[in-house]
Amino acid sequence: MTMAIWKPAWLEALDTQRFFTPCSLHENAKKNEKNICCLDCCTSICPHCVPSHRVHRLVQVRRYVYHDVVRLEDLEKLIDCTNVQSYTINSSKVVFLKKRPQNRQFKGSGNICTSCDRCLQEPYIHCSLGCKVDYILRQQKDLSPYLRACKTLQLSSDFFIPHEVDDEANETTNSTLVEGDELMGSSDSENLSMPCTEFVQKKCTGIFICSRSARRISDEDMAANMSRRKGIPHRSPLC
Numbered sequence: 635m636t637m638a639i640w641k642p643a644w645l646e647a648l649d650t651q652r653f654f655t656p657c658s659l660h661e662n663a664k665k666n667e668k669n670i671c672c673l674d675c676c677t678s679i680c681p682h683c684v685p686s687h688r689v690h691r692l693v694q695v696r697r698y699v700y701h702d703v704v705r706l707e708d709l710e711k712l713i714d715c716t717n718v719q720s721y722t723i724n725s726s727k728v729v730f731l732k733k734r735p736q737n738r739q740f741k742g743s744g745n746i747c748t749s750c751d752r753c754l755q756e757p758y759i760h761c762s763l764g765c766k767v768d769y770i771l772r773q774q775k776d777l778s779p780y781l782r783a784c785k786t787l788q789l790s791s792d793f794f795i796p797h798e799v800d801d802e803a804n805e806t807t808n809s810t811l812v813e814g815d816e817l818m819g820s821s822d823s824e825n826l827s828m829p830c831t832e833f834v835q836k837k838c839t840g841i842f843i844c845s846r847s848a849r850r851i852s853d854e855d856m857a858a859n860m861s862r863r864k865g866i867p868h869r870s871p872l873c
Contacts (some may be wrong), residue, residue, distance in 0.1 A: 644673035719758035730762035
């Protein structure tokens, strides 16, 4: 009796879903590329969809040399990724989701992928997760020994989730008034004589401002400075 070939729905979604396309639910929103896969709904979503899938298992899909990759740490919680070659981007190990046939044969030493013609480094025999799945299904026709029970899988803490409310306007309004503005703008002579040693920064311009102590200049000093004339320029004698 021939055993039926079976793949979990979330694995089929990682292989067939299209990522980095605009989300139809958030067409007018910024950063609406679908770079997340909801393993429970078996669909690709954008960062704006995360709040409605917060209790589901989510995995972030990234781009590397124009192909979809997933962190090895996340995939290891779902399936055994032994013998799949990994790569390092941004200090994280990633694994390609789909096979990438090599255009020209590399004549160096190393292994050849079991499902395509791509050359690999010594310990590895699969160039992507899809290649390993295809190899197992051809040889054993059963993925259950390689699957792992994973009930919760959330995005990393540094993943940016945009908010519906535009906070940029509020931030600009609050940053226009900084400490020391009232002191610098006052016409009182007592305030002008007070020193200021604090450095403040305006968020909207990014310029550092330091207010120095000022003293009141008398009218006589002003008139003396204006009436001062330059001396007669001295010319070199003719030879």
